[in-house]
Amino acid sequence: MNEINSKNIRLWSMLGTSGVFGVAAIDLVESDNDIIVMTSDLTYFSGLERFLKLYPTKYLNVGIAEQNMVGVAAGLSSEHFKPYLTSYSTFITARCTDQIRVNMGYMKQNIKLVGLGGGLAVGILGPTHMGVEDISIVRSIPNIIILSPADGLETYKCLMESRKINLPMYIRLTGQQNNPIVYNEDYDFEIGKNITLLDGNDIVIYSTGTMVSRALEVAKKMAQENISVKVIDVHTIKPIEIASIVENKNYKLIVSIEEHSVIGGLGSAISDILSQYTSHGKLLKLGFDDRFIHAGSYHHLLEEYGLDIKNIEYNIMKNYRESN
Amino acid sequence: MKKPLNEKLFYENSRIMRIDCLKMGVKAGLSGAHYGGSFSVIEIMNYLYNHGTNINEDNIAKQCKDRVILSKGHGAMALYAAYKQIGILSDDDLLTFKLDKTNLYAHPSMNKELGIDFSSGSLGQGLSLGVGVAISLLRKEMPEVKVYVILGDGECNEGQIWEAAMLASQLKLNNLIVIVDYNHIQYDDFTANIINLEPFEKRWESFGWNAKRIDGHDFHEINAAFSLKSVKPYVIIADTIKGKGISFMENNHFWHHGILNKEQEIEAYNELGKKYE
Amino acid sequence: MEKNKDKYVSVFRKSFSLDENFDVEALSYQDIPSWDSVGHMSMIADLEEAFDIMLETEDIIDFGSFKKGIEILRKYNVEIE
Numbered sequence: 183m184n185e186i187n188s189k190n191i192r193l194w195s196m197l198g199t200s201g202v203f204g205v206a207a208i209d210l211v212e213s214d215n216d217i218i219v220m221t222s223d224l225t226y227f228s229g230l231e232r233f234l235k236l237y238p239t240k241y242l243n244v245g246i247a248e249q250n251m252v253g254v255a256a257g258l259s260s261e262h263f264k265p266y267l268t269s270y271s272t273f274i275t276a277r278c279t280d281q282i283r284v285n286m287g288y289m290k291q292n293i294k295l296v297g298l299g300g301g302l303a304v305g306i307l308g309p310t311h312m313g314v315e316d317i318s319i320v321r322s323i324p325n326i327i328i329l330s331p332a333d334g335l336e337t338y339k340c341l342m343e344s345r346k347i348n349l350p351m352y353i354r355l356t357g358q359q360n361n362p363i364v365y366n367e368d369y370d371f372e373i374g375k376n377i378t379l380l381d382g383n384d385i386v387i388y389s390t391g392t393m394v395s396r397a398l399e400v401a402k403k404m405a406q407e408n409i410s411v412k413v414i415d416v417h418t419i420k421p422i423e424i425a426s427i428v429e430n431k432n433y434k435l436i437v438s439i440e441e442h443s444v445i446g447g448l449g450s451a452i453s454d455i456l457s458q459y460t461s462h463g464k465l466l467k468l469g470f471d472d473r474f475i476h477a478g479s480y481h482h483l484l485e486e487y488g489l490d491i492k493n494i495e496y497n498i499m500k501n502y503r504e505s506n
Numbered sequence: 507m508k509k510p511l512n513e514k515l516f517y518e519n520s521r522i523m524r525i526d527c528l529k530m531g532v533k534a535g536l537s538g539a540h541y542g543g544s545f546s547v548i549e550i551m552n553y554l555y556n557h558g559t560n561i562n563e564d565n566i567a568k569q570c571k572d573r574v575i576l577s578k579g580h581g582a583m584a585l586y587a588a589y590k591q592i593g594i595l596s597d598d599d600l601l602t603f604k605l606d607k608t609n610l611y612a613h614p615s616m617n618k619e620l621g622i623d624f625s626s627g628s629l630g631q632g633l634s635l636g637v638g639v640a641i642s643l644l645r646k647e648m649p650e651v652k653v654y655v656i657l658g659d660g661e662c663n664e665g666q667i668w669e670a671a672m673l674a675s676q677l678k679l680n681n682l683i684v685i686v687d688y689n690h691i692q693y694d695d696f697t698a699n700i701i702n703l704e705p706f707e708k709r710w711e712s713f714g715w716n717a718k719r720i721d722g723h724d725f726h727e728i729n730a731a732f733s734l735k736s737v738k739p740y741v742i743i744a745d746t747i748k749g750k751g752i753s754f755m756e757n758n759h760f761w762h763h764g765i766l767n768k769e770q771e772i773e774a775y776n777e778l779g780k781k782y783e
Numbered sequence: 784m785e786k787n788k789d790k791y792v793s794v795f796r797k798s799f800s801l802d803e804n805f806d807v808e809a810l811s812y813q814d815i816p817s818w819d820s821v822g823h824m825s826m827i828a829d830l831e832e833a834f835d836i837m838l839e840t841e842d843i844i845d846f847g848s849f850k851k852g853i854e855i856l857r858k859y860n861v862e863i864e
Contacts, residue, residue, distance in 0.1 A: 193828040196843070197821065204821060232821050242641070245676075250634045250669035257638015260623050261646070281666075284628050285635075289616050360840060 183209050186335065186368040194334025195363045197229065199355035200298045202334045203268065204229025206341040210266065211240045214345055218242055218258060220267045222251050228268045228298055248273050252281035252293065259291040264345070270304065271297030271313030271354055279319055286350035287323035293350050295320075296341075300330075300356040300391065301441030302484060308477035313354070314470055318446020320352045321420050327351040327373065328420040330440075330448075332394035333364040336417055339371045347373070354391065354419075356441050358480055362395035364415065374418045376426045382410035385502055386433040390416045390448050393439040393468075393489065400495045409502065419448055427455045431462040434505045437498055441489060444469040466501045468494060509556045509591075516549075516725045519556060523548050523587035524751045525778050530583045530603040530610075531766065537604055538765040540580040540612070541755055543658060546689035546746040547581045549723045554654060554685075555588040558732045563593045566621035572651055573639050575624060577632020578658035578687060579613035580763070585622075586610050594620065630664025633657065633684065637670045640682040655684045660692025663701045668713065674739040675714025684715075684741040687722065689748035691759045710741045722746035752777055787834075791856075791863045794833050795849060798826035811848035834861050 184190055184205060194202045207230060211217045220242045225234055234241055244251045248269060255265040267274065274297050275282065285291045300313040320326055327349060331337040340353055364379070371377075379394070380401050389397035394415045401411035412433075414426065430436065436456070438449035449467030456462045468489065475486050484490045488497060509515060524545060531539030555561060559572035576585050586603065589595040595610075602608040609617055613627030624635050636655035643651050661667065674682055688706070690697050697703055707717035716736045720727040722744025731742045748762070749755025752774045755764075766774065785793075795807040799817040812818055818826070827843050830836075830852075836859040838846070846852050853863045 189828050189832050192831065193825050196824045196828065201821065201824070229821070232819055235816065235819075244673050245669075247666075247669035247673070249631075249666040250637070250673060253631050253634020253666065253670065254638035254641065254673065256624070257635040257640075258642050259638075260635070261639055261642030263642055263645070280628055281631060281634075284625065284631060289625050 183213065184338065186338075188367070191335050191363060191366065194338060195361050196359060197334065198359035198361050199331070199334060199337045199357055200227065201229040201359070202337045203296055203298070203341065203355060204231070204233055206338050207233045207266065208236060210341065210345055211237050214264060216262060217264045217266060217345065220244060220251055220255060220265050222246050222248050222269045222273070224269055224298075227270075228296075230268075248277040249281050252278045252285055255293045256281075256285035256289065256291040259293055264292055264294070264348070266294045266296060268296040268298060270311055271300040271316045272311060275316040275319045275352070282320065282326070283323050287325050290325050290350055292348045294344055295352045297352060297354045300354040302480055302487070303356060303358050305483040306477055306479060309474040312474075313356075313442070314474070315443045315446060316352075317354060317419060317440075317442050317448070318450070321446060321451065325350060326420065327418070329353045329373065329417055330390040330419050331355070331417050332389075332391060332415050333357075334361055335363070335365045335368075336371070336415075340373075340417065343371065343373055356391035361392065364394050364398065371417075374421055374423060376423045377415040377417070378412065379415055380411065380413040382412035384410050384433070385435045385437060385498065386412040386414065386430045387437040387439060387498075388414050388416050388427075388448060388452055389439045390419060391441050393441055396489070396491060396494055397439055399491050400498065403491075403495055404498070416448055419451060422451045422455070424455055427452055428459075431456055431459055433463045435466060435498070435502050436463045437466045437468060437501075439468040439489070439494060441484075442469050444471060464501065464505045466498065468497060508562070511557050511729070513725045516552065516556075519591060520548050520552050521751075521778060523552055523584065523591065525775070526587040526590055526597075526600055527583040528752075528771075528774055528778065530586065530600050532771055533601050534604040534612075536765060537612075538763055539583060539604075540763050541752070542691065542748040542758070542761040542763070543578060543581045543687065543689065544583040545750045545752065545755065546722070546748045547578070547584045547656065547687040548587070548750065549725070549728060549746075550656065550685050550687060550744055551581075551584045551588040552591065553725075553728045553732065555592050557729075559652070559654065561592065561621070566594055567619055569648070570651065571621065573623060573636070573643075573653045575632045575636050575639070575653070575655045576614055576626055577635075577655050578629065578661055579626030579632075581656070581658070581687065582610070582612060582614050585614060589620075629658065629661040630666040633667050633670035633674075636682055636684070637674050637677075637679060640674070640679040641677065643681055644679070649681055651681065653682050655682070657684055657686045658692075659686060659688045659690065659697050659703060660700070662686065662703060663692075671710070671713045671715065671739075678737075679739045680737050682739045683736075684739070686741060686743045687746055688743050689746040689750075691748040691757065691762065693759070693762050695759055706743055710743070714738060716740045717743060719743045719745065723750060787861060787863050790833050791830075791853070794826065794829045798822065798829045808849050812846075830856075834859070836861065
């Protein structure tokens, strides 16, 4: 098992979340004999090169056939194996939605989906490869836990925790190599419990995945203008921690930031809860608005969708001033 | 204990199974039933549960039992009738078919105690499940436990079937046997008019399978097909008649799913009663 | 005080699990199974900790061998001798 220390935290940041999956996959099969890792012809992209060399018998490549991959995983799971499936976030959700629905949602088979390149990380390949609405697809299906880790260490922790729960799960990985570090040292992690990274009274930001580090940066900038911002890491999008949303519902401005569509993801999950109350603050949802954009580098795309630091700060400030 | 392998008894059991399906369908009332595709697969289900597998009421929830996956889930009535054959369900159980509170749904719902390993109904998915189970059994070093997947012909339009077929062949899953209930009719029309599957055996063979074409209602042909040993994944393509056993249903695509009126109900019972020799 | 050269060699030995007899000075990326893409990053992280530096991405990519590494570390004011 890998130790959680400063060297590994740095390593995992350098590797990016796909690389962390490759490292964690080795630890997973070493800790549980029933775990099998499956891919639809994306071994090398998934950081599984070393895994394949070490544990070829714990690995199953089904070829470019995502629907079949989920079905085969269900067959394995019904015979008490524990399959972890991986592909691009958009393919592993959109291409096999019915299979996810029937096998994971309806039959609750113990299948873990690991979606790589969530958001815009592989946006250089164009919208066909971007993870735009993957969370909303899975979120609308009952019984599937959805995790969205903030950085390399949280990715490792999500994967290690996942093996303790024999329930279907979707773990969505975002960011590229040199992923910003949010957690500099080990910390308590519990599926379903948000983590408040920064306290503040004026604005509350719910963030997930790579947007957590962005939210922290923006909060620090706003602190210089004497606006105190609470930043929360929502690593579990489903089941979302309702109590946390309710506790903070009266902030004048509630912000959600995700590298995902504003339809159906974290922002919508928060909105679903807030809308049950007659009084709550304004919710500003930052994410991808309802359009596709052309291929480009990661940072260019983030800017196009308004998810770079400058635009995030601008939008939050604008709405904060309006709500005051 | 398995029933003796005897042609006369086999056909008598088929007759009983058809009567049981009729009873279930009638009980479902105005919500109707999938008569066509249940009747066409009766002989196959009869053979599987009475002779071809080791499944019995004692091992139904155990690891050592052969696995059967009814991928064409709309043939559920045939499954429940087969269950009654081996003593897992009673006449009273069958009469709960499609009630609001029941274990016997229109499409089988996963129920480990009843030995229903998977829910089915969304066509095209069962072969993947079978591949996963077959892989698992080989990993667990249980090659003597076989996996049977029953597909519909229209179901073979689904691409996922062929994804699974390719993988099965790639992994040399010789513990996997598919039976296609080839009744030549899908929901809208004859299969030949929607997606012509011929040459069907060649398609499977080109995917690396052994294929055997049989009359899916003939005891001897079924028995011979199931007795074959194969080193590759194996498909039995069973030519059948949709709605077999009820003359006004046979080969009639309107009876993929239908509701019997009183007259038809009486005629159906008479026909099944009359076929006894 | 440990010489930089010894520290450097020791990082290689530890990162790639190589014993005293192994000639690390001739090593290049992918020469051995443990110096794969993950091993590479791990070695870089060990190096950064050992010398209290942080390498730039381009240098991480260029760091293709023990010898090349010596050249690269000079940019970070680390002389390997």
